[in-house]
Amino acid sequence: MDFHLHHAPEGLTKRARYFVLAHGIKADVPRVSRHREQWLALGIPSAEIDRVTAYQEHWGGLVLPPAPHYDGGPKYLDTDVPEGSPAEGWWFEAGPQRTAVPYSFMIGPGGEFGIHGDRWTPLHQTVEGWVESVALAHHASMWAKQITKVTGDDVDALALDTFEPVKEVTGLADTWWRGSDSLVAVYAGEAECLSAPRCRTALVYSGLGEWGLYGGVMDGGR
Structure with a gap:
């Protein structure tokens, strides 16, 4: 179910807050906490699970109008099991694609918003930047x-x-x-x-x- 937003996520400019409130909606997405024990058993560090949890609580379910590039960007913001290793760092999904593009929208080891296809390419330093x-x-x-x-x-x-x-x-x-x-x-x-x-x-x-x-x-x- 989708709901109209009454509060925009913190950390945005006035322009972006207005845009989110005027044009964004909130979709139901599952909580990450139900996967915690399963992910720990897979060897995913607790700190990375905390990072995914924080993303989902702050951004999860946000639906925005299509971006002018990347075939519109994510359909909505949502996450999944982290991918990576202690040596390389960890990534997790930022949200599903709207169309069939040859990359995934991901959040990087430092919180960057980017795309992962042939290689990892951070687009913005933060989700707020996107x-x-x-x-x-x-x-x-x-x-x-x-x-x-x-x-x-x-x-x-x-x-x-x-x-x-x-x-x-x-x-x-x-x-x-x-x-x-x-x-x-x-x-x-x-x-x-x-x-x-x-x-x-x-x-x-x-x-x-x-x-x-x-x-x-x-x-x-x-």
């Missing part, structure tokens, strides 16, 4: 007078020297940049994960006013 990026894409698409898509090697031609990074998305493979009248989202995660440079994509949201550039995160934004 949610912020989806919220910012929705916001920018509402305010932009023009949206331009750039792919492959043409992404290198974008002149971003005078732009500043949008810090709230905590970008790693994927980054957002703010200029004088535009926002630019650069999606390099698929290219890195699949060793496919042609998959690099940038979306340029131009013709933004002050609210389009900063709306919802001014005055600290939190």
Whole structure:
């Protein structure tokens, strides 16, 4: 069963909290605690089970509108048994795919949100960063007078020297940049994960006013 949200998860900007409350819903997902003894028997450290439990309690069941890349991102946020080893670190599922994509959405050893296919590719330093990026894409698409898509090697031609990074998305493979009248989202995660440079994509949201550039995160934004 799905429920409308009355409270957004903590740690988000005003813009992202509004986006989650206005457009998100909460789905029923199982509690992790019922798997604890089984996972311990599999050799999964207790600290990793605690990490999965915390993720499920904070984010589990959150359903957001589709992201503009990665075929929409996870259908909803949910988790499963951790994968990995003490030497390599541990990953766990962030949520099931909406469509058949050649990677899984995962949470990394340091809490990064990313994709795991041919290799592990962290997209954002935090889950909050992913949610912020989806919220910012929705916001920018509402305010932009023009949206331009750039792919492959043409992404290198974008002149971003005078732009500043949008810090709230905590970008790693994927980054957002703010200029004088535009926002630019650069999606390099698929290219890195699949060793496919042609998959690099940038979306340029131009013709933004002050609210389009900063709306919802001014005055600290939190």
